[in-house]
Amino acid sequence: xxxxxxxxxxxxxxxxxxxxxxxxxxxxxxxxxxxxxxxxxxxxxxxxxxxxxxxxxxxxxxxxxxxxxxxxxxxxxxxxxxxxxxxxxxxxxxxxxxxxxxxxxxxxxxxxx
Amino acid sequence: xxxxxxxxxxxxxxxxxxxxxxxxxxxxxxxxxxxxxxxxxxxxxxxxxxxxxxxxxxxxxxxxxxxxxxxxxxxxxxxxxxxxxxxxxxxxxxxxxxxxxxxxxxxxxxxxxxx
Numbered sequence: 001x002x003x004x005x006x007x008x009x010x011x012x013x014x015x016x017x018x019x020x021x022x023x024x025x026x027x028x029x030x031x032x033x034x035x036x037x038x039x040x041x042x043x044x045x046x047x048x049x050x051x052x053x054x055x056x057x058x059x060x061x062x063x064x065x066x067x068x069x070x071x072x073x074x075x076x077x078x079x080x081x082x083x084x085x086x087x088x089x090x091x092x093x094x095x096x097x098x099x100x101x102x103x104x105x106x107x108x109x110x111x112x113x
Numbered sequence: 114x115x116x117x118x119x120x121x122x123x124x125x126x127x128x129x130x131x132x133x134x135x136x137x138x139x140x141x142x143x144x145x146x147x148x149x150x151x152x153x154x155x156x157x158x159x160x161x162x163x164x165x166x167x168x169x170x171x172x173x174x175x176x177x178x179x180x181x182x183x184x185x186x187x188x189x190x191x192x193x194x195x196x197x198x199x200x201x202x203x204x205x206x207x208x209x210x211x212x213x214x215x216x217x218x219x220x221x222x223x224x225x226x227x228x
Contacts, residue, residue, distance in 0.1 A: 004156075006156075031214075033214065033215070033216075035218075041220060041221075042119075042202055042218035042219055042220045042221050043157065043202065043216075043218045044218070045215045045216060045217070048214050048215055055214070056214060056215050058215070059215065091156055091157065098214060099145070101147060101159055101162055102147075102159070102216070103159060104149070104156040104157045104158070104159075105156050106155055106156045107155075107156050
């Protein structure tokens with residue numbers, strides 16, 4: 001059973017470009033969470049999704065950031081018009097359902113130049 | 114929202130000794146407390162978790178204790194080994210949540226095992 005798969009592992013974007021980060025949850029998991037980690041800091045919650053639904057996006061910046069988890073395919077975190085401050089590691093986690101443990105992927109390290 | 118404080122930020126112990134990392138949380142309704150281990154360049158790995166209906170849980174050399182009255186929980190690692198060197202994070206769910214939705218993480222403890 002493969003773990004949570006994220007790609008790409010590393011992504012370099014110029015200021016103003018778009019970044020698309022993908023996350024395939026563990027088999028049988030229908031709940032996906034995105035977190036952001038700045039250097040030397042803990043993880044900050046961004047958004048929680050189930051298939052085709054955003055459950056909680058209280059940690060997501062109001063502008064430029066969006067997330068989806070379609071019926072088919074991976075969850076996507078999209079950052080439009082990236083700025084240097086968006087440089088961070090973005091982690092996806094998945095779980096079977098509410099009130100169950102979450103397992104993290106290896107992350108996508110975004111660098112904005 | 115939930116506030117999680119973690120101490121210490123850095124912990125250095127001799128190989129074979131025990132290590133203890135402590136966290137406090139603010140929301141008395143929270144009832145799920147996971148611990149994650151993160152090695153350099155990798156994602157957080159769930160190592161142990163505890164729910165509020167128990168006060169202690171063990172898994173080989175790792176244990177977690179929970180004091181709901183005082184709102185704190187601790188990670189205990191015994192007989193430490195070099196491969197235990199990593200950053201450890203505690204976490205708690207928001208506003209009485211019992212699962213992993215929208216966890217608030219501590220700032221992490223860098224555990225260094227001295228040979």
